Amino acid sequence: MDEQHLEEWLRRRKERKDSRSADQLFxxxxxxxxxxxxxxxxxxxxxxxxxxxxxxxxxxxxxxxGHSSIRIGITGVPGVGKSTFIESFGCFLADKxxxxxxxxxxxxxxxxxxxxLGDKTRMQHLxxxxxxxxxxxxxxxxxxxxxxxxxxxxxxCEAAGFDxxxxxxxxxxxxxxxxxxxxxxxxxxxxxxxxxxLQGIKRxxxxxxxxxxxxxxxxxxxxxxxxxxxxYANAMHLFPPKSSAWIAPSFTCSALQNVNIDKVWSTIESxxxxxxxxxxxxxxxxxxxxxxxxxxxxxxxxxxxFGNQEMHKALMDMEKNVFNGTVSSFQGAExxxxxxxxxxxxxxx
Numbered sequence: 001m002d003e004q005h006l007e008e009w010l011r012r013r014k015e016r017k018d019s020r021s022a023d024q025l026f027x028x029x030x031x032x033x034x035x036x037x038x039x040x041x042x043x044x045x046x047x048x049x050x051x052x053x054x055x056x057x058x059x060x061x062x063x064x065x066g067h068s069s070i071r072i073g074i075t076g077v078p079g080v081g082k083s084t085f086i087e088s089f090g091c092f093l094a095d096k097x098x099x100x101x102x103x104x105x106x107x108x109x110x111x112x113x114x115x116x117l118g119d120k121t122r123m124q125h126l127x128x129x130x131x132x133x134x135x136x137x138x139x140x141x142x143x144x145x146x147x148x149x150x151x152x153x154x155x156x157c158e159a160a161g162f163d164x165x166x167x168x169x170x171x172x173x174x175x176x177x178x179x180x181x182x183x184x185x186x187x188x189x190x191x192x193x194x195x196x197x198l199q200g201i202k203r204x205x206x207x208x209x210x211x212x213x214x215x216x217x218x219x220x221x222x223x224x225x226x227x228x229x230x231x232y233a234n235a236m237h238l239f240p241p242k243s244s245a246w247i248a249p250s251f252t253c254s255a256l257q258n259v260n261i262d263k264v265w266s267t268i269e270s271x272x273x274x275x276x277x278x279x280x281x282x283x284x285x286x287x288x289x290x291x292x293x294x295x296x297x298x299x300x301x302x303x304x305x306f307g308n309q310e311m312h313k314a315l316m317d318m319e320k321n322v323f324n325g326t327v328s329s330f331q332g333a334e335x336x337x338x339x340x341x342x343x344x345x346x347x348x349x
């Protein structure tokens with residue numbers, strides 16, 4: 001590369017870097033610029049130390065604005081029709097004049113890309129609505145790290161003026177717990193079955209739900225859906241009372257026919273009004289902040305450990321010893337911990 005081309009490359013590189021600064025991005029984000037918001041979330045997802053500094057500045061500025069939204073978590077069993085429901089529900093909200101952001105927690109592999117990428121193409125009407133912003137979270141890394149970036153993205157979306165933020169879980173298991181820890185209302189979508197509805201999902205997830213909606217309640221499936229809704233309603237009353245003093249309802253809906261989509265929103269509004277009056281809404285958000293203090297700290301410690309080449313090599317060697325039976329897993333972990341502390345002391349940390 002000759003000197004002229006090198007100078008041009010360095011100039012473009014500096015322009016790209018400057019365009020991703022907090023001073024450049026944040027004024028555009030608070031004006032509702034979706035391109036700047038998308039760029040800001042890309043910075044949140046970056047693992048570069050320089051981008052991490054910009055990300056922290058963006059989040060801190062967003063929090064200081066004090067803007068708020070209704071944060072809604074949506075989860076459901078495979079095949080429940082989450083993308084169809086989100087398209088119908090999202091269009092309903094957007095047509096009411098509400099600004100809607102749709103984010104996803106996606107623990108799937110980088111090779112598969114995760115289903116949310118396909119969901120975005122299926123949400124044809126919602127994705128082009130001027131009041132809507134849809135952002136799939138990049139896969140890869142630990143699930144906690146992906147969730148942390150989604151949590152930070154919520155603040156940027158609120159700074160951009162979005163009234164409602166939907167957080168969708170693409171995976172199963174721990175992702176539901178993480179979504180529950182960052183939303184005001186947790187919506188569980190379920191399918192009707194052949195009398196075994198209560199066996200199809202973990203009790204813990206049902207206990208977290210603020211409403212349980214039986215989807216695809218149309219055509220020949222209507223009766224089965226209504227029976228399932230009654231079964232779930234009876235089951236929900238068996239769970240211990242929620243600290244929010246809210247009793248989770250169970251009812252049917254059809255996203256294809258837009259039946260009871262309005263009821264989902266009125267249920268959410270009722271929950272928000274009830275919990276704001278009894279004080280649980282604000283208390284829950286403060287508890288969530290404390291939860292993410294701990295989760296962020298864990299993520300930083302893990303990054304410090306696994307991102308260090310010396311520790312990575314030591315871990316690989318120790319795994320061989322554990323596999324061969326020369327060292328127990330407990331003893332190996334203790335030795336690695338001692339080595340990690342020595343490394344920190346040597347580096348003056």
